Amino acid sequence: xxxxxxxxxxxxxxxxxxxxxxxxxxxxxxxxxxxxxxxxxxxxxxxxxxxxxxxxxxxxxxxxxxxxxxxxxxxxxxxxxxxxxxxxxxxxxxxxxxxxxxxxxxxxxxxxxx
Amino acid sequence: xxxxxxxxxxxxxxxxxxxxxxxxxxxxxxxxxxxxxxxxxxxxxxxxxxxxxxxxxxxxxxxxxxxxxxxxxxxxxxxxxxxxxxxxxxxxxxxxxxxxxxxxxxxxxxxxxx
DNA sequence: CACCTTTACTTTGCGTCGTCAAGTACCACC
DNA sequence: GGTGGTACTTGACGACGCAAAGTAAAGGTG
Numbered sequence: 001x002x003x004x005x006x007x008x009x010x011x012x013x014x015x016x017x018x019x020x021x022x023x024x025x026x027x028x029x030x031x032x033x034x035x036x037x038x039x040x041x042x043x044x045x046x047x048x049x050x051x052x053x054x055x056x057x058x059x060x061x062x063x064x065x066x067x068x069x070x071x072x073x074x075x076x077x078x079x080x081x082x083x084x085x086x087x088x089x090x091x092x093x094x095x096x097x098x099x100x101x102x103x104x105x106x107x108x109x110x111x112x113x114x
Numbered sequence: 115x116x117x118x119x120x121x122x123x124x125x126x127x128x129x130x131x132x133x134x135x136x137x138x139x140x141x142x143x144x145x146x147x148x149x150x151x152x153x154x155x156x157x158x159x160x161x162x163x164x165x166x167x168x169x170x171x172x173x174x175x176x177x178x179x180x181x182x183x184x185x186x187x188x189x190x191x192x193x194x195x196x197x198x199x200x201x202x203x204x205x206x207x208x209x210x211x212x213x214x215x216x217x218x219x220x221x222x223x224x225x226x227x228x
Numbered sequence: 229c230a231c232c233t234t235t236a237c238t239t240t241g242c243g244t245c246g247t248c249a250a251g252t253a254c255c256a257c258c
Numbered sequence: 259g260g261t262g263g264t265a266c267t268t269g270a271c272g273a274c275g276c277a278a279a280g281t282a283a284a285g286g287t288g
Contacts, residue, residue, distance in 0.1 A: 015129030
């Protein structure tokens with residue numbers, strides 16, 4: 001048990017990972033390293049051991065597909081993209097996120113720190 | 115493994131629980147059932163088995179204290195309140211939340227669903 | 229071709245934590 | 259002194275992020 005800011009930050013990040021990844025992939029087809037780089041840009045640090053299993057889960061759930069593409073600098077890459085079902089799912093996650101943001105806003109409204 | 119909206123919603127909720135609870139308690143002293151009710155108002159469903167251990171962790175970490183108070187309709191209640199350290203921690207969580215919201219906004223900016 | 233580096237994908241095990249479910253305890257009222 | 263409502267506790271379980279080690283493909287260098 002380790003209740004510090006870093007840990008809580010990690011907890012919060014976990015909750016939105018799926019959503020952010022699907023959202024990134026909905027805008028443009030990418031392979032995992034691209035996704036990690038994009039997330040890093042947004043200050044969401046994610047490592048391989050987190051991303052790969054998650055992508056696999058999303059694929060198994062029918063939200064993602066991928067195609068192999070050759071690379072000039074190493075092994076071939078898996079380029080992921082949303083399926084129609086994935087797009088539908090993403091729309092629901094948009095609402096879910098908005099609801100959560102509303103909920104947080106509501107519970108923190110009278111927070112003296114603000 | 116069960117990748118549906120309900121599950122993802124639960125995941126997101128997990129991430130902000132600590133924050134919301136501390137925030138509620140910073141505004142006013144409460145006992146667990148009050149907290150559950152307030153969270154429910156904000157559409158954040160939390161059950162006893164989640165809240166009690168979390169409050170204990172927050173107390174053990176030095177962020178909360180409690181005092182017993184008699185009740186007219188049952189056993190005495192533990193009224194929780196933030197410690198000075200808890201207030202400091204909460205301030206940091208405010209920043210953490212803002213950062214996360216920014217990050218999500220950034221990754222979802224080009225999401226066609228929006 | 230043997231070796232090394234870089235890049236990409238995979239997998240195992242661990243730790244944390246929310247949740248379920250069952251249990252304990254206190255109080256009021258009849 | 260049962261009975262019902264309220265409050266707090268706890269053990270087992272499962273999901274999942276993450277660290278770390280492993281496998282594999284391509285290219286460069288001699």
